[in-house]
Amino acid sequence: MPGKRRAIVIHSPHSGRAPQLEEALKLLQEADIELVRVEPITNLNELPSQGSTWLAQGIDLAIAAGGDGLVGGMIRHVIKEGPPLAILPLGTANDTARSLAIPQDLPGAVEVIVGGQEAAIDVGMALPAEASSPASGPGDEEAASDYFCHTLTIGLNVEFARLATSSEMRERFGAMTYPLAALEALRAHEPLEVVLDFEEPSGSLAAQQQCQGQAQAVAELRYQVLQVAVINAPVFGGPLQLSIPGASVTDHLLDIVVVQGLDWKEIASAIGQLFAGGESEQSEAGEGATGHPAELTALPGLHHWRASGVTISTPAGPCEATLDGEVKGKTPITVRIAPERLRVLVPTTWQAQTAETGT
Structure with a gap:
């Protein structure tokens, strides 16, 4: 996508790799992603869906910096109206990220955010x-x-x-x-x-x-x-x-x-x-x-x-x-x-397996 991306980063202070958040934010900035806001997921707990608000603020990317629980908590904010979701796997298991072939190392995950493709997945x-x-x-x-x-x-x-x-x-x-x-x-x-x-x-x-x-x-x-x-x-x-x-x-x-x-x-x-x-x-x-x-x-x-x-x-x-x-x-x-389906950034090489064909 041409132009500089403007992102909101939602993180979990208690995720398994939370101490690596600062390193992740630095990598995002070095990749020319403007970090409009960085907030803990707890700030969203009592709020209605924020996707349309983020779009109105010029935010075109929502980054979930955490594990499976954080990714799940982000869905309601972006699935109906909002920017696509990107994942920085800072959790313990990171099974959602693994299911989408998102690298577990931070440079690799940032590379997907910068140069990956957008996929529509079930939730x-x-x-x-x-x-x-x-x-x-x-x-x-x-x-x-x-x-x-x-x-x-x-x-x-x-x-x-x-x-x-x-x-x-x-x-x-x-x-x-x-x-x-x-x-x-x-x-x-x-x-x-x-x-x-x-x-x-x-x-x-x-x-x-x-x-x-x-x-x-x-x-x-x-x-x-x-x-x-x-x-x-x-x-x-x-x-x-x-x-x-x-x-x-x-x-x-x-x-x-x-x-x-x-x-x-x-x-x-x-x-x-x-x-x-x-x-x-x-x-x-x-x-x-x-x-x-x-x-x-x-x-x-x-x-x-x-x-x-x-x-x-x-x-x-x-x-x-x-x-x-x-x-x-x-x-x-x-x-x-x-x-509705969730729009999420995945590697350009990712292809979903299908139950019917097993491919």
């Missing part, structure tokens, strides 16, 4: 189940919804996120915060009963159901689980670069993964097979762990579906959910692909 939208009922209008949904780019979780990861994002715990334990939070979450967590009600599937799921003579809508399912993850961006595990085969940020579908087993060796093996592409597609006869026509995996203790949306409820009472690692929302909750 997830979460809203209270009552706001998604037929009696609700689009305005009701918009007012009640929140967004995520990477994943929404219910169960084990919620307690982990509560501990891992605690500023007190981060200040006390530093780099050991994540492993200690994981151990404490595992120690305290108990299985949770969830009910999954899928919105109509599309693509391969719809074709699979039709060839089996099944109804188009996927039936309600009930499980005792450790965790439910509704996934938009496919990369997990930070530097481990684990990825769900066939998942994409441009396929208009969500990957729903339920971890059900109680045997930790079995769970670890199943998750490893899922990320390695070892899950077994259901046969045309509907064989597999559950025999459910929409299920993509037959791995013990783990279930995987792909659909445009799902409503999750917990019969024992409301349970909290995390969106991109931040504790937001409670069950019952409806999760679907947002009607």
Whole structure:
């Protein structure tokens, strides 16, 4: 884009690589990007969408300098009206940035901001189940919804996120915060009963159901689980670069993964097979762990579906959910692909994988 870019930089003081913010800002200025404002994400917490305001101020780029939670928190400000989003991966895992092939080193990330291409990607939208009922209008949904780019979780990861994002715990334990939070979450967590009600599937799921003579809508399912993850961006595990085969940020579908087993060796093996592409597609006869026509995996203790949306409820009472690692929302909750797409800067070599072709 010709001319000098004018950017607002939104950062998180508590992100994993927050001490590198000053270095990142210097690199941006050296790349001839005018930094109009630099603000912590907390300044935006109580404000309505700021995208149109930023455009009116001549800002043509919004930079998220932080991790997955910060990127998720920026979506509502730019998705409907606002400048494109750029990412400086200053978080701990940076799975959203990894899903978009954005380099983890700061010079490489700045190079994408300066010379990358603009892509339109899917984002997830979460809203209270009552706001998604037929009696609700689009305005009701918009007012009640929140967004995520990477994943929404219910169960084990919620307690982990509560501990891992605690500023007190981060200040006390530093780099050991994540492993200690994981151990404490595992120690305290108990299985949770969830009910999954899928919105109509599309693509391969719809074709699979039709060839089996099944109804188009996927039936309600009930499980005792450790965790439910509704996934938009496919990369997990930070530097481990684990990825769900066939998942994409441009396929208009969500990957729903339920971890059900109680045997930790079995769970670890199943998750490893899922990320390695070892899950077994259901046969045309509907064989597999559950025999459910929409299920993509037959791995013990783990279930995987792909659909445009799902409503999750917990019969024992409301349970909290995390969106991109931040504790937001409670069950019952409806999760679907947002009607709008997020404009984000990615490397010129980036090409989204598609679930249909696997390319």
